Amino acid sequence: MSSINLAFKKAKTEKRPALLTYTVAGDNTKKKSLEILKSIAKYADICEIGFPHNTPIADGGQIQSSSYRALKNGIKIKDVFSIVKDFKKLKQSKPVILMGYYNMIYQYGDNNFINICKKVGVDGLIVVDLPYPENKEFSKKCKKKGISFIQLVSPTTSPSRMKRIIKDSHDMVYYISMLSTTGGKLKVSPKKILERYSKIKNLNKNKNIVIGFGITEKTIASLRKADGLVVGSALCKEISNSIKKRQNPVTNVTNIVLKLRNKIA
Amino acid sequence: MKLKKKIPLIDQHNKSGFWGGKFGGNFIPETLKKPIEDLTELFEKLRHDKKFLKERDYYFKNYVGSPTSFNKLQNLSDHLGGAQIYAKMVSEANGGAHKIYNATVHCLIAKKAGKKYVVGDTGAGYAGKMLSMAAKKFGLKCKIFMGAKDIKRQKPNVDAMKKSGAEVVPVYSGSQTLVDAVSECMRYWVSNCDSTHMCVGSTVGPNIFVKICGWSTAQISRELKIQIRSEFKKIPKKIKLINCVGGGSSAYGFWSEFIDYDKKQIELIGVEAGGPKNSKLHAAPLTNGAKLGILHGAAAYVCQNDEGQINDTASISAGLDYPGVSPIHCFLKDTKRARYTSATDEGALNAYKLVTKLEKINPSLEPSHAFAEAIKIAPKLSKDTIIIVNSCGDAKKDRDILKERLGKIN
Numbered sequence: 001m002s003s004i005n006l007a008f009k010k011a012k013t014e015k016r017p018a019l020l021t022y023t024v025a026g027d028n029t030k031k032k033s034l035e036i037l038k039s040i041a042k043y044a045d046i047c048e049i050g051f052p053h054n055t056p057i058a059d060g061g062q063i064q065s066s067s068y069r070a071l072k073n074g075i076k077i078k079d080v081f082s083i084v085k086d087f088k089k090l091k092q093s094k095p096v097i098l099m100g101y102y103n104m105i106y107q108y109g110d111n112n113f114i115n116i117c118k119k120v121g122v123d124g125l126i127v128v129d130l131p132y133p134e135n136k137e138f139s140k141k142c143k144k145k146g147i148s149f150i151q152l153v154s155p156t157t158s159p160s161r162m163k164r165i166i167k168d169s170h171d172m173v174y175y176i177s178m179l180s181t182t183g184g185k186l187k188v189s190p191k192k193i194l195e196r197y198s199k200i201k202n203l204n205k206n207k208n209i210v211i212g213f214g215i216t217e218k219t220i221a222s223l224r225k226a227d228g229l230v231v232g233s234a235l236c237k238e239i240s241n242s243i244k245k246r247q248n249p250v251t252n253v254t255n256i257v258l259k260l261r262n263k264i265a
Numbered sequence: 266m267k268l269k270k271k272i273p274l275i276d277q278h279n280k281s282g283f284w285g286g287k288f289g290g291n292f293i294p295e296t297l298k299k300p301i302e303d304l305t306e307l308f309e310k311l312r313h314d315k316k317f318l319k320e321r322d323y324y325f326k327n328y329v330g331s332p333t334s335f336n337k338l339q340n341l342s343d344h345l346g347g348a349q350i351y352a353k354m355v356s357e358a359n360g361g362a363h364k365i366y367n368a369t370v371h372c373l374i375a376k377k378a379g380k381k382y383v384v385g386d387t388g389a390g391y392a393g394k395m396l397s398m399a400a401k402k403f404g405l406k407c408k409i410f411m412g413a414k415d416i417k418r419q420k421p422n423v424d425a426m427k428k429s430g431a432e433v434v435p436v437y438s439g440s441q442t443l444v445d446a447v448s449e450c451m452r453y454w455v456s457n458c459d460s461t462h463m464c465v466g467s468t469v470g471p472n473i474f475v476k477i478c479g480w481s482t483a484q485i486s487r488e489l490k491i492q493i494r495s496e497f498k499k500i501p502k503k504i505k506l507i508n509c510v511g512g513g514s515s516a517y518g519f520w521s522e523f524i525d526y527d528k529k530q531i532e533l534i535g536v537e538a539g540g541p542k543n544s545k546l547h548a549a550p551l552t553n554g555a556k557l558g559i560l561h562g563a564a565a566y567v568c569q570n571d572e573g574q575i576n577d578t579a580s581i582s583a584g585l586d587y588p589g590v591s592p593i594h595c596f597l598k599d600t601k602r603a604r605y606t607s608a609t610d611e612g613a614l615n616a617y618k619l620v621t622k623l624e625k626i627n628p629s630l631e632p633s634h635a636f637a638e639a640i641k642i643a644p645k646l647s648k649d650t651i652i653i654v655n656s657c658g659d660a661k662k663d664r665d666i667l668k669e670r671l672g673k674i675n
Contacts, residue, residue: 054574057451058294077572103559107573129292156299180456
């Protein structure tokens with residue numbers, strides 16, 4: 001069983017959704033972002049790590065700030081890989097999902113990128129601007145190397161399209177809770193989100209469906225019925241605030257992740 | 266990679282939306298898949314609907330002011346002493362630039378789609394100005410995203426947008442220019458695609474936006490073809506069509522009717538923004554051999570670094586100050602149908618000075634790049650060569666820059 005599946009299984013036996021965190025590699029420095037990851041991994045089931053792009057068309061202000069900060073500090077793709085590698089050395093069983101935009105992968109070369117992902121221990125990939133069916137080839141290449149390609153579905157995804165996407169998906173599917181960039185305020189009721197979630201889940205009960213976008217300390221408990229919940233912008237925002245207040249982002253972000261975890265325990 | 270004859274270039278893409286098998290496509294977040302599919306279906310229906318075409322033609326004639334005139338620049342031709350130079354005065358169109366065609370069509374589509382809101386990006390401010398005008402005309406609420414740097418340097422157009430009742434949203438991220446405005450506009454659409462129609466201001470972005478824009482600006486070359494025939498009785502043997510290229514919407518519109526001609530008869534020359542003299546920053550991905558990359562939903566040649574981060578660009582002309590370019594122009598470059606070159610800021614300014622000294626026209630800094638190339642090549646060409654420059658924008662918006670750089674304005 002893949003480590004992503006294992007993480008969901010473990011959460012399920014504990015009768016709670018899996019907690020997925022998203023932080024940007026290199027935010028605010030290469031060293032700090034690794035420390036943050038190591039620390040939050042105590043409470044997170046799966047760690048999503050963003051490889052920052054300077055033209056992120058689907059990200060809201062918080063993740064944009066994190067990405068620009070990391071890039072300003074000179075973060076390169078090779079640094080992202082080395083962060084993953086160092087993290088995996090210590091937390092071998094903790095699944096890591098890399099998330100980013102396709103141009104960076106494209107410039108690296110699909111095969112080259114996937115091979116290095118495999119080598120450093122990446123378990124899954126999310127490519128924001130490579131939708132289905134354009135991602136079919138890429139997703140196959142990932143599967144061949146034992147990396148989960150994570151399909152995204154959204155409130156605008158039609159039922160027939162949804163079926164096709166679920167059919168071609170791997171271990172995990174990411175449901176975007178609402179029409180929004182990352183970090184938007186939750187503008188749909190949790191009840192409505194869970195209704196749509198159930199429809200997707202019913203298409204194939206074996207797939208792990210996570211919900212993301214607009215999830216914070218305030219909203220997370222209301223969605224605990226899902227297989228997994230992703231929190232990203234709230235963590236990026238905490239890093240920004242910590243820097244502003246000259247506090248240690250490692251402690252502050254870890255505290256938030258612990259609180260999130262307690263809310264769904 | 267080959268061009269097909271008798272098929273509009275905007276339709277020469279494969280099922281996945283790629284021209285030449287590699288330019289264009291749809292690199293978009295999942296949320297936008299459905300709105301883009303819906304828009305694609307609606308546009309395909311409308312463009313074959315006689316009633317809709319009639320409506321478009323009505324507004325092109327009575328609102329845009331088609332046809333714009335086609336004039337000989339006799340003094341400039343005499344001064345340079347080579348080719349005969351003409352200008353297609355697209356700047357006469359309502360609002361002062363070619364952007365009105367795309368804006369009008371998008372608003373007509375938005376109405377048909379039952380949308381009440383329309384959003385758009387802008388660099389030089391013309392796309393925004395025209396969209397806000399057309400939105401007002403058709404009773405749509407309008408929001409325009411514009412880089413903070415561009416808001417400062419193109420103030421007359423910002424004032425015009427506000428006068429039309431549009432909300433102008435300054436974008437402070439990145440280089441605070443067009444590239445960031447387009448990104449922010451797309452983000453807004455991701456969040457509001459249920460109620461809002463998005464207008465991409467040039468022949469860039471996901472496949473359908475390239476098509477709608479090209480379909481709209483193609484009006485320019487339909488007019489030009491008639492005007493050339495009436496001026497010369499037939500299509501002359503040696504023509505050069507020179508147009509500036511940022512995203513490439515005016516160039517495509519200027520060329521579309523002439524793409525099937527042999528390039529020995531009708532040469533297509535695109536002029537990109539070379540940026541300040543002696544600076545490494547430019548906005549000329551085609552001229553400088555930039556690598557293929559993905560920007561704003563499409564694969565095209567993009568100014569970028571090895572890692573795929575998009576480069577900052579620099580140009581005196583906000584309308585050309587964009588790191589990417591239309592997939593259609595990449596296709597025209599690789600099939601060698603069009604030739605691309607660049608002019609520097611200084612080259613464009615000098616061209617502006619000469620053209621406005623000799624002729625009674627006032628081209629903005631964007632077409633001044635095209636004039637720079639015309640001025641460069643005309644003296645070396647035979648007297649029976651016809652150069653036609655698309656004077657696609659009016660310089661009113663450049664008032665402040667021209668004053669600063671040239672000390673006076675016409």
